Amino acid sequence: MPIATVNPATGETLETFDALGPEEIERRLDLARAAFGRHRTRSFGERAALLNRAADLLDQEQHDIARVMTTEMGKPIGAARAEAAKCAKAMRWYAARAEELLADEHPAAGDVEDSGAVRATVRYRPLGVVLAVMPWNFPLWQVVRFAAPALMAGNVGLLKHASNVPRTALYLEDLFTRAGFPEGCFQTLLVGSDAIESLLRDSRVAAATLTGSEGAGRAVASVAGDEVKKTVLELGGSDAYIVMPSADLGRAVGTAVTARVQNNGQSCIAAKRFIVHADVYDEFCDRFTAAMKELIVGDPMDESTDVGPLASERGRADLEELVDDAVGHGATARCGGRRPEHLDRGWYYEPTVLTDVSDRMRIHREEAFGPVASVYRVADAHEALAVANDSPFGLSSNAWTRDRSEVELFSQDLEAGGVFFNGMTASHPALPFGGVKRSGYGRELSGHGIREFCNVTTLWHGEETEK
Numbered sequence: 001m002p003i004a005t006v007n008p009a010t011g012e013t014l015e016t017f018d019a020l021g022p023e024e025i026e027r028r029l030d031l032a033r034a035a036f037g038r039h040r041t042r043s044f045g046e047r048a049a050l051l052n053r054a055a056d057l058l059d060q061e062q063h064d065i066a067r068v069m070t071t072e073m074g075k076p077i078g079a080a081r082a083e084a085a086k087c088a089k090a091m092r093w094y095a096a097r098a099e100e101l102l103a104d105e106h107p108a109a110g111d112v113e114d115s116g117a118v119r120a121t122v123r124y125r126p127l128g129v130v131l132a133v134m135p136w137n138f139p140l141w142q143v144v145r146f147a148a149p150a151l152m153a154g155n156v157g158l159l160k161h162a163s164n165v166p167r168t169a170l171y172l173e174d175l176f177t178r179a180g181f182p183e184g185c186f187q188t189l190l191v192g193s194d195a196i197e198s199l200l201r202d203s204r205v206a207a208a209t210l211t212g213s214e215g216a217g218r219a220v221a222s223v224a225g226d227e228v229k230k231t232v233l234e235l236g237g238s239d240a241y242i243v244m245p246s247a248d249l250g251r252a253v254g255t256a257v258t259a260r261v262q263n264n265g266q267s268c269i270a271a272k273r274f275i276v277h278a279d280v281y282d283e284f285c286d287r288f289t290a291a292m293k294e295l296i297v298g299d300p301m302d303e304s305t306d307v308g309p310l311a312s313e314r315g316r317a318d319l320e321e322l323v324d325d326a327v328g329h330g331a332t333a334r335c336g337g338r339r340p341e342h343l344d345r346g347w348y349y350e351p352t353v354l355t356d357v358s359d360r361m362r363i364h365r366e367e368a369f370g371p372v373a374s375v376y377r378v379a380d381a382h383e384a385l386a387v388a389n390d391s392p393f394g395l396s397s398n399a400w401t402r403d404r405s406e407v408e409l410f411s412q413d414l415e416a417g418g419v420f421f422n423g424m425t426a427s428h429p430a431l432p433f434g435g436v437k438r439s440g441y442g443r444e445l446s447g448h449g450i451r452e453f454c455n456v457t458t459l460w461h462g463e464e465t466e467k
Contacts, residue, residue, distance in 0.1 A: 003163045003190050008074040008309040009300055009346040017166045019191050025199075028187050032129045032156050033204045035184030040126050040154040044099035047152050054179035055091035058084055065140065065171055067301070072165045073136045074309040074347075075263050076300045087144040093429035094450065098152035101447040102454065119461040124454040126154030127230065128206030131199055133220060135212045136162035136311055137266045142211050143172055145427070147186060149450035151176075155206075157186045160199070164311065166190060197223050207231065207453050211268075214438050232442030232452050234268065234434055236367040237395030239425060240388035241271035242410065244381065245279040247400035247422070253287045256373075259398065259424045261295060261351055264308050265371035266315070268439075269396045269425045272368055274375045275384045281377045285355060289334040292351040292373070297340050309346040310370050316347040319370040326354055326361040326374075336372070365392060381406045389415045395435035396425040417443075 003017040020028070039047075058065070066080035075083070105122040112120045130150050134142045139161065147157050161169035173188040189195070193216075200208055200223045207230040210220045217233040224231045241259060243252050259271035276284045300308030310316045316339075323337050336352030351371040357364060363374055378384045381401075388397060396418040399410045410419055417435040418425060427433045427445060434443040443449055 001163045001192065003166050003192070005072050005167050006164060007071055008311050011313070011345055011347070014071070017190050020189060025189065025191065025195070028189065029202055029204045031184035032158055032187060035182060036128050036156045038182060039156055039185050042154070044152070047154070048095035048098065050180045051091050051095040051148060051152060054175055055088040057175055057179055058088045068167050068171060069139055070300045072168055073139060073311040074300050076305050076308050078303060079263060083138060083141050087140050090144055090429045091148045094148040094152045098149070098450060101450050102153060115460070116462060117460050118464055121459040123457045123459055124153070124451060125457050127453050127455055128155060129158060129204055130155050130453050131158045131160065131205050131208040133160045133196060133208065133210040133212065133216070134162065136165045137263055139165040139168040140172070145444050146209050150453055151181070151185065153450050153454055155453050156184060158199070158205070159186070159188045160191055160196060161188065163192065196220065200224055200229065201227055217440055230453065232444065233440035234444060235438060235440040236393055237268040237435065237439050238272045238367045238391050238393045239269060239395055239416070240397045240414070241274045242384045242388060242399040243274065243276045243280060243284055244384070244401040244403065244406055245277050246402040249280055249283060252400040253284060253291060255424050256288055257291045260373045261307050261371045264310060266311060266369050269427070271398055271425070272374065273391070274373055275378055275387050276375060277384065278377055278379055285334065285375055289353045292353050293335045295351050297348055297350060298343065307351055307371055309348045313347050315369060316349055319349055319368060319372060322363045322366060322368050323352060323354070323372055326357060326363045329361045330356055330358065331361060332356045359390070367393065381409055385409060385413055392438040393435070394437040395439040396420065398425055
């Protein structure tokens, strides 16, 4: 895949970029290693000042970088501005809390005295150069949620971004440089996916994090495992959205629409499988379908647009194949299921609601990365749980209920990294984010995220040292 900015609203190639050659990659790896030797010794206060400056710059440039993101991958311009603001918030969150999150821990003397220690300490030390392989769908946020905690922990970063968002990738390196981070602390590598394996195998790279497809995760995990290097993987999702009779149906429907079409439906944590109790199924379907029909599909630069284009022609084709397979096996398209007739350029697809979905259909097992919702009818909470868990993925989930027994059931038994009750799944700096099953492993954000790329070190003392 060429490294290029291609406007998905028009299909026009706006700029192409040459991939870095072997000599330049080698130079940058050396630069990263040298930068880590210096950055790891900086105080938390020094790192925080740099990260806060990056947040200030991002706030000042929010409108400009939002236009870059929308041009490269098609998200509505309002959502792009919100993404930039969220990144600045996360930077400030880690700048303010990293020292506390990584503070030395001191086991009680009574707990370690039988180890022969007079004193013991647990210390979090940075690992080194972390390679980040990132996707295009949230081209700022996916990177910042890795970079902010990694840099505050004393690590340095190498970014291999998706090949269709090179302008955003280069902006990120420039942002951290202008904020005052020394050369080599954060570098963007404009390289193809064929360069990832050699980067992972390089001894100067200590660990890797990837957000992307299951296939990409398997490839990175395989190489990293062979090299015995730490990885964090956030992969696909086919999140369940359960609606029970006690739910506030108006709120559940309104949130369902946003949860399905956020980012033009191209989000790992977008609700994709709507599992609705039979008592409210008909009303939910009618109201949900009507609301999806009302969404405005069009130019993502237009403030009134609800749903822009898919990011690539291949992505739209993949979505069409899933919908056609479902309809061919008996699903009903209550709305959508086709390209908009009024848009003759770009990679648009109508918001779509599928009912009568069964396990014979690919969409039951595969992630629909676009504005397509699958709706299931269930008889009770236990059947809802069974349908929700009948997926290879387990990223997040939603449950709409006011029944305490149902809340307890879903809290205990939904197979996902998060369960959001009576609200929409969202990532937040204070909350750990990640999945189970084929949605990956490890956690981003919160204290868990900043510790993922730390050497958790035991310091054991057999006697006290002289003062």
